Amino acid sequence: MRGTAMEELQADLKRAVITADEPLAIDAARQVVAQGGDLLAAVEQGLSAGMAVVGEDFEKGERFLPELVSAAETFSVAMTVLEPEIGKAGGSLKRSGVALVGTVAGDVHSIGKDIFAMLLRVRGFQVHDLGVDVRMGDFVEKADELDADLIAMSALLTTTMPSQREVIDTLCELGVRDKYVVMVGGGPVFQPWAEQIGADGYADTAEEGAELAVRLVAEKRAIRSPFEPPRGSS
Amino acid sequence: MISFLEVIDRAMSGRYCKEQDFTMKALVPKLAEVVNKYGITYDAGTPVPCDDDLADRVFQAGFELYRDVGLYCPDSQRVMKFTEGELLQALKDCPPETILGEGKEQRILVPRRPDCETPPWCWLGALGAPVSTEELYSSIMEAYATCLPLADSITAPSLASFNGRAVRTGTPLEVIAAMRVTGLGKDALRRGNRPGLPIMNSIATAGSDVAKIAGSSFGLNAWDAWIVGHTAEFKVGYQRLNEIAWVLGAGGGLVAECAPILGGYCGGPEGVAVANVAYLLSGIIAMQADALLTFPIHFNLGCTTPRQAIWAKSVSVQAMTRNSHLPVFVDHYAAHGPMTEMFFYENAADVISSVVSGGHITATGSAKGTHVDHFTPTEPRFSGEVAHGSAGMTREEANQVVGRLLERYESTLVHASAGQTYEECWDIQRKQPKPEYAELYEKVTGELAGLGVRLA
Numbered sequence: 001m002r003g004t005a006m007e008e009l010q011a012d013l014k015r016a017v018i019t020a021d022e023p024l025a026i027d028a029a030r031q032v033v034a035q036g037g038d039l040l041a042a043v044e045q046g047l048s049a050g051m052a053v054v055g056e057d058f059e060k061g062e063r064f065l066p067e068l069v070s071a072a073e074t075f076s077v078a079m080t081v082l083e084p085e086i087g088k089a090g091g092s093l094k095r096s097g098v099a100l101v102g103t104v105a106g107d108v109h110s111i112g113k114d115i116f117a118m119l120l121r122v123r124g125f126q127v128h129d130l131g132v133d134v135r136m137g138d139f140v141e142k143a144d145e146l147d148a149d150l151i152a153m154s155a156l157l158t159t160t161m162p163s164q165r166e167v168i169d170t171l172c173e174l175g176v177r178d179k180y181v182v183m184v185g186g187g188p189v190f191q192p193w194a195e196q197i198g199a200d201g202y203a204d205t206a207e208e209g210a211e212l213a214v215r216l217v218a219e220k221r222a223i224r225s226p227f228e229p230p231r232g233s234s
Numbered sequence: 235m236i237s238f239l240e241v242i243d244r245a246m247s248g249r250y251c252k253e254q255d256f257t258m259k260a261l262v263p264k265l266a267e268v269v270n271k272y273g274i275t276y277d278a279g280t281p282v283p284c285d286d287d288l289a290d291r292v293f294q295a296g297f298e299l300y301r302d303v304g305l306y307c308p309d310s311q312r313v314m315k316f317t318e319g320e321l322l323q324a325l326k327d328c329p330p331e332t333i334l335g336e337g338k339e340q341r342i343l344v345p346r347r348p349d350c351e352t353p354p355w356c357w358l359g360a361l362g363a364p365v366s367t368e369e370l371y372s373s374i375m376e377a378y379a380t381c382l383p384l385a386d387s388i389t390a391p392s393l394a395s396f397n398g399r400a401v402r403t404g405t406p407l408e409v410i411a412a413m414r415v416t417g418l419g420k421d422a423l424r425r426g427n428r429p430g431l432p433i434m435n436s437i438a439t440a441g442s443d444v445a446k447i448a449g450s451s452f453g454l455n456a457w458d459a460w461i462v463g464h465t466a467e468f469k470v471g472y473q474r475l476n477e478i479a480w481v482l483g484a485g486g487g488l489v490a491e492c493a494p495i496l497g498g499y500c501g502g503p504e505g506v507a508v509a510n511v512a513y514l515l516s517g518i519i520a521m522q523a524d525a526l527l528t529f530p531i532h533f534n535l536g537c538t539t540p541r542q543a544i545w546a547k548s549v550s551v552q553a554m555t556r557n558s559h560l561p562v563f564v565d566h567y568a569a570h571g572p573m574t575e576m577f578f579y580e581n582a583a584d585v586i587s588s589v590v591s592g593g594h595i596t597a598t599g600s601a602k603g604t605h606v607d608h609f610t611p612t613e614p615r616f617s618g619e620v621a622h623g624s625a626g627m628t629r630e631e632a633n634q635v636v637g638r639l640l641e642r643y644e645s646t647l648v649h650a651s652a653g654q655t656y657e658e659c660w661d662i663q664r665k666q667p668k669p670e671y672a673e674l675y676e677k678v679t680g681e682l683a684g685l686g687v688r689l690a
Contacts, residue, residue: 058497061497064497064498064499064500064501064502064505065497065498065499065501065533066258066262066499066501069258070258073258105403105404106402106403106404106405106441106442107403107441108308108465108471109465109466110465110466111466111467111495111498111499111533112533114498115497115498115533157403157441158364158392158394158401158604158606159392159394159400159401159402159403159408159439159441160402160403160441161400162400162402163402187536187602187604188364188604188605190604190605205534206533206534207534
């Protein structure tokens with residue numbers, strides 16, 4: 001495949017994500033496959049580059065959550081075409097890690113959690129969103145099942161913050177606390193609380209939190225084993 | 235107006251819809267459509283708009299949004315929809331006034347209009363911010379009764395712990411805490427010689443229906459009032475419907491709460507303004523409320539004082555108060571906390587823009603209302619004085635004043651200071667601010683007067 005043609009398809013994929021144009025995303029992804037193009041470059045230079053633009057605009061206040069969600073959905077649609085082909089070719093995508101996010105038990109607030117989940121996707125995490133009012137056991141069991149790198153818990157009420165502590169305490173009780181990076185967030189959550197309950201990370205804003213997640217997971221992986229394959233690779 | 239039983243029927247038998255489809259396939263596209271159709275455009279240079287036609291278009295857009303999208307019940311996964319005729323009838327039938335309080339504290343809550351001279355109802359206190367102990371809860375509630383002469387009702391803090399145990403939503407600890415704070419609050423108001431002052435955010439400590447209902451039977455009266463909140467965006471589950479069922483049965487005042495999130499699913503200021511109007515209709519028909527309480531809030535900054543939030547609040551409250559007679563309260567959350575200069579600039583801009591737009595005030599959330607014990611009676615006292623001083627100010631004049639205030643504080647919101655705690659900057663025994671805080675208050679209020687802020 002000619003370099004110029006591949007660059008044009010990458011540009012189409014990028015534009016498809018930015019404008020949330022699913023038909024364009026599918027068409028461009030199919031053409032990359034049909035023409036034997038570089039699949040990983042299509043993802044990284046096309047789809048991921050588009051997500052990065054949308055993420056930057058969101059952080060500048062120029063785009064909002066619906067556009068972030070639509071861009072992520074377009075990304076996912078294109079990946080249904082590209083990902084199986086990458087697997088067949090024996091390739092693997094660069095992932096920041098596997099993230100488990102949710103709002104803790106007793107709390108039904110979702111939007112802050114949704115924004116954080118989207119910003120993790122923008123940064124290359126494979127995100128599993130458990131939703132709202134998530135029981136302690138669901139965090140613990142799902143993290144084990146998915147071999148997650150990151151557990152991120154949101155609480156918007158002072159009276160639901162103790163549920164964040166309960167999850168961390170249970171991970172300690174089971175002897176698996178060190179397997180995960182644990183982050184906490186939400187309106188009433190601040191750094192002293194994060195330290196008090198033994199969380200690894202907290203940030204004032206969703207953007208800073210997502211950046212911190214990338215750094216903490218990368219550091220954790222480096223400590224765990226420099227030779228261990230990254231979780232979430234496909 | 236349709237009955238509450240009819241509302242329940244629709245929650246249980248409306249159209250089935252996945253939760254994310256309701257948000258992304260129904261709400262988001264319809265909101266974008268009506269913002270465009272009615273020509274709603276944000277103007278950063280006019281934080282307090284004075285365009286009646288714009289306000290009326292925002293109302294029409296909000297009406298069409300709610301008529302076509304409805305309200306989602308996550309428990310049944312069904313959409314509650316109301317026809318245009320039902321909504322118009324509900325607008326006619328909603329209560330124009332409500333009597334709250336008892337004895338010397340009894341007041342009539344009436345609707346206001348943009349630019350009107352009627353003093354706003356001042357619902358003052360902590361806005362449910364967390365307080366660390368029962369002792370401080372009692373102390374601050376007594377101080378509110380003593381130090382807030384402009385208060386028409388009280389907004390209590392939320393108790394974070396008792397007997398060395400953190401209160402947790404959905405557990406028996408929450409039920410016990412809810413029962414305890416009811417008695418503590420009423421006793422404190424008696425000690426402050428204002429036993430008839432209504433507590434209108436009953437019960438801030440209770441996040442669940444069972445705690446709210448259990449706590450209410452430990453000393454609240456029908457002349458207090460209960461807040462029942464929507465979940466953002468446009469969701470009401472069975473717990474909230476349970477609370478409404480109880481409040482209606484008890485004959486209590488009901489305040490429907492909403493907080494459209496700036497930067498969230500409503501998008502920017504235009505979408506938030508339109509959604510806010512739709513929430514008014516939801517409050518009237520689905521919650522059968524006596525008043526609305528709204529606070530468009532920034533998703534990241536966690537306060538109501540950014541320029542875009544003030545515009546969205548102002549134009550939507552104008553839309554509501556020009557086109558319905560349901561009283562509208564506005565919550566005020568400042569990013570900065572007690573003992574900071576910037577708190578006063580933020581809160582003045584926020585309160586002035588609410589009052590000239592036709593709103594009543596609920597104040598004050600200092601330090602975003604999220605830092606434990608970061609509130610004193612000084613902040614709501616200030617809010618009340620600004621609110622009464624602003625009644626009768628025109629929107630044009632307010633726009634100038636708010637513009638000058640925004641220039642002073644908006645760049646400081648990202649790294650706002652939570653300030654000091656109640657114990658640090660107040661003399662709790664004597665019930666007065668410590669000298670440093672009293673001096674700061676005098677200094678800042680003098681500067682604000684120079685910027686055009688009027689204090690009662």
